[in-house]
Amino acid sequence: xxxxxxxxTPIAVTADTDRYWPLRxxxxxxxxxxxxxxxxxxxxxxxxxxxxQSPLEFLELVWRGAFGSWFSLQNTLQRAAPLLxxxxxxxxxxxLGLVVIGGEAxxxxxxxxxxxxxxxxxxxxxxxxLPVMALAGxxxxxxxxxxxxxLRARLGVNETIASLVMAYIGLALFNHxxxxxxxxxxxxxKPSTFGIGEDNMLGTVPGLDVHPGTPVGILACILCWVLIYxxxxxxxxxxxxxxxxxxxxxxxxxxxxxxxxxxxxxACAGLAGTIEVAxxxxxxxxxxxxxxxxxxxxxxxxxxxxxxxxxxxxxxxGGLGAAGGLLQRRMGLPDATMQVLQGLIFxxxxxxxxxxxxxAWFQPRGAGK
Amino acid sequence: xxxxxxxxxxxxLAGSLRVSTPFLFVSLGECLTEKSGRINLGNEGALVLGxxxxxxxxxxxxxxxxxxxxxxxxxxxLGALHGAxxxxxxxxxxxxxxxxxxxxxxxAFFFGKPYVQPSAPLLPGIxxxxxxxxxxxxxxxxxxxxxxxGIAAALAMxxxxxxxxxxxxxxxxxxxxxxxxxxxxxxxxxxxxxxxAGSALAGIGGAFLSLYYPGSWNEGLSxxxxxxxxxxxxxxxxxxxxxxxxxxxxGAAGALGPSLQTVGVTWGYYLFYATPYVVTLAxxxxxxxxxxxxxxxxxxxxxxx
Numbered sequence: 001x002x003x004x005x006x007x008x009t010p011i012a013v014t015a016d017t018d019r020y021w022p023l024r025x026x027x028x029x030x031x032x033x034x035x036x037x038x039x040x041x042x043x044x045x046x047x048x049x050x051x052x053q054s055p056l057e058f059l060e061l062v063w064r065g066a067f068g069s070w071f072s073l074q075n076t077l078q079r080a081a082p083l084l085x086x087x088x089x090x091x092x093x094x095x096l097g098l099v100v101i102g103g104e105a106x107x108x109x110x111x112x113x114x115x116x117x118x119x120x121x122x123x124x125x126x127x128x129x130l131p132v133m134a135l136a137g138x139x140x141x142x143x144x145x146x147x148x149x150x151l152r153a154r155l156g157v158n159e160t161i162a163s164l165v166m167a168y169i170g171l172a173l174f175n176h177x178x179x180x181x182x183x184x185x186x187x188x189x190k191p192s193t194f195g196i197g198e199d200n201m202l203g204t205v206p207g208l209d210v211h212p213g214t215p216v217g218i219l220a221c222i223l224c225w226v227l228i229y230x231x232x233x234x235x236x237x238x239x240x241x242x243x244x245x246x247x248x249x250x251x252x253x254x255x256x257x258x259x260x261x262x263x264x265x266x267a268c269a270g271l272a273g274t275i276e277v278a279x280x281x282x283x284x285x286x287x288x289x290x291x292x293x294x295x296x297x298x299x300x301x302x303x304x305x306x307x308x309x310x311x312x313x314x315x316x317x318g319g320l321g322a323a324g325g326l327l328q329r330r331m332g333l334p335d336a337t338m339q340v341l342q343g344l345i346f347x348x349x350x351x352x353x354x355x356x357x358x359x360a361w362f363q364p365r366g367a368g369k
Numbered sequence: 370x371x372x373x374x375x376x377x378x379x380x381x382l383a384g385s386l387r388v389s390t391p392f393l394f395v396s397l398g399e400c401l402t403e404k405s406g407r408i409n410l411g412n413e414g415a416l417v418l419g420x421x422x423x424x425x426x427x428x429x430x431x432x433x434x435x436x437x438x439x440x441x442x443x444x445x446x447l448g449a450l451h452g453a454x455x456x457x458x459x460x461x462x463x464x465x466x467x468x469x470x471x472x473x474x475x476x477a478f479f480f481g482k483p484y485v486q487p488s489a490p491l492l493p494g495i496x497x498x499x500x501x502x503x504x505x506x507x508x509x510x511x512x513x514x515x516x517x518x519g520i521a522a523a524l525a526m527x528x529x530x531x532x533x534x535x536x537x538x539x540x541x542x543x544x545x546x547x548x549x550x551x552x553x554x555x556x557x558x559x560x561x562x563x564x565x566a567g568s569a570l571a572g573i574g575g576a577f578l579s580l581y582y583p584g585s586w587n588e589g590l591s592x593x594x595x596x597x598x599x600x601x602x603x604x605x606x607x608x609x610x611x612x613x614x615x616x617x618x619x620g621a622a623g624a625l626g627p628s629l630q631t632v633g634v635t636w637g638y639y640l641f642y643a644t645p646y647v648v649t650l651a652x653x654x655x656x657x658x659x660x661x662x663x664x665x666x667x668x669x670x671x672x673x674x
């Protein structure tokens with residue numbers, strides 16, 4: 001996984017002679033994804049033209065459905081909330097060179113655990129129920145992704161395949177529990193757990209029509225950024241991502257760092273599931289498996305595992321999701337359209353990795369270089 | 370009790386013969402790609418795209434065999450793109466595989482929408498149960514021609530790796546980039562061809578899903594066979610013949626839930642549905658030996674350390 005490691009920012013490799021090198025590096029990190037986004041836009045436009053549809057109309061509808069009005073903007077921000085957290089589930093282990101793609105299971109199991117643990121407390125007060133839910137959801141998500149991290153760190157099991165297999169197992173477990181032990185017999189058509197009650201659900205942020213999941217997700221991104229770039233623990237993690245063997249020689253606890261990153265990432269995904277239950281559904285059911293875990297992978301790669309960059313990318317992808325319905329109605333495009341667009345963006349972004357270090361203007365200048 | 374056990378065992382065997390073919394084709398394709406030193410998680414995308422293209426072609430032309438051919442072609446195109454992009458410097462083949470999985474399934478769902486309803490001509494089965502009077506046995510031994518084709522492909526690939534110049538070259542490129550460079554072998558071209566050909570095999574696996582069993586096209590057709598194939602190849606130690614045995618085992622694991630249902634065990638349907646994934650995870654854990662690389666693993670593979 002040495003290749004994935006090179007995606008994180010190189011640590012302290014600067015040429016002292018070039019004062020502008022940090023700026024150049026930042027410009028390079030902005031230019032490559034923008035170029036890739038432009039390339040995927042062109043490819044997608046060609047596809048639409050081939051089908052006799054207008055790319056301009058598509059763009060206009062995406063704008064209108066995602067950002068154009070106060071209502072659609074709030075919808076977009078609300079959709080971005082779980083994506084911020086599931087992207088962290090990929091980005092945190094990603095900083096250590098691990099590609100973990102099983103966040104979907106952490107979302108659904110986190111949401112289920114939060115609901116089930118909260119049920120005995122529903123008659124107390126939201127001040128008790130909500131913290132209990134958050135703790136349970138984060139613990140469950142952390143445990144689930146933590147298992148993958150432990151398998152990788154202790155046994156050398158490939159974490160990409162293991163996390164994906166664990167995702168299938170987790171979804172099966174979720175379905176088994178929701179349709180079995182925890183099922184509310186009154187939920188006939190759509191098997192669900194018992195509800196946490198209207199009174200205990202999260203309201204909206206004062207003055208806005210957005211639930212608090214969005215600010216929580218933004219806060220989590222900022223905290224993760226501080227953890228990665230401003231603490232010695234984060235530095236140890238980035239060293240591990242840069243070169244695991246060198247980190248080991250330095251005496252860093254590589255295995256424990258890997259497990260910790262996976263647990264923290266899983267906790268974020270579990271929190272995403274908790275918020276979905278507490279703010280939207282009120283109970284755990286199949287609506288939790290809405291693919292947030294998979295979109296999170298794309299966002300984390302778009303952001304090159306940088307938690308601050310995750311924020312705009314999550315809003316972008318949340319906006320595409322918010323515009324989906326409008327596109328289906330107005331242009332008659334199938335619902336897989338967004339998946340095609342996401343796939344194109346994903347491929348272009350990964351292919352754009354090849355430009356890093358190739359264009360002379362972005363490289364440090366001065367003596368010796 | 371004994372009777373029900375026998376029933377379960379028999380229907381697992383029958384189920385294994387029925388559902389192992391997609392595993393076989395995808396794992397052979399993955400094995401070929403990994404032997405050249407690259408990993409392709411995008412075979413899941415090739416599988417789903419192959420299923421859609423096969424069904425659509427069979428519906429439009431009325432000839433299911435043309436559908437199989439078109440599926441292989443679709444897989445070939447997707448794999449060629451993956452292979453070409455991964456030849457660029459600094460491009461990660463694991464992450465790119467995930468991207469191609471997303472793109473491949475997305476394209477399949479996008480263009481496959483009109484083919485969910487109509488029914489296309491399917492591939493005929495070949496009956497090996499003529500000696501028996503029992504309808505159950507006859508039914509169980511109705512084998513898809515693609516299964517036989519898969520066995521032939523496994524034997525051919527084994528022979529190719531063992532005794533041909535091309536097979537030796539693929540193994541050198543996969544095992545040691547330095548040796549390949551010293552011998553002047555075209556590393557990128559070899560991996561490109563191996564990825565494209567591997568994806569074509571995965572496409573044929575998809576054709577089996579839509580044209581033989583379950584024999585229809587819809588968005589929930591694949592249950593991740595393309596991804597499980599990666600674990601299956603680890604289990605098979607990068608040996609095509611072992612891929613055949615491993616596919617039969619995974620097929621049997623997948624048939625456990627439905628088999629138990631035939632004898633009246635309805636508890637835990639979803640848990641038994643997860644059996645193949647649990648087997649995959651167990652295989653990964655058992656075959657991983659912390660730190661040391663696996664016997665038989667191509668040296669240049671990025672999933673090794």
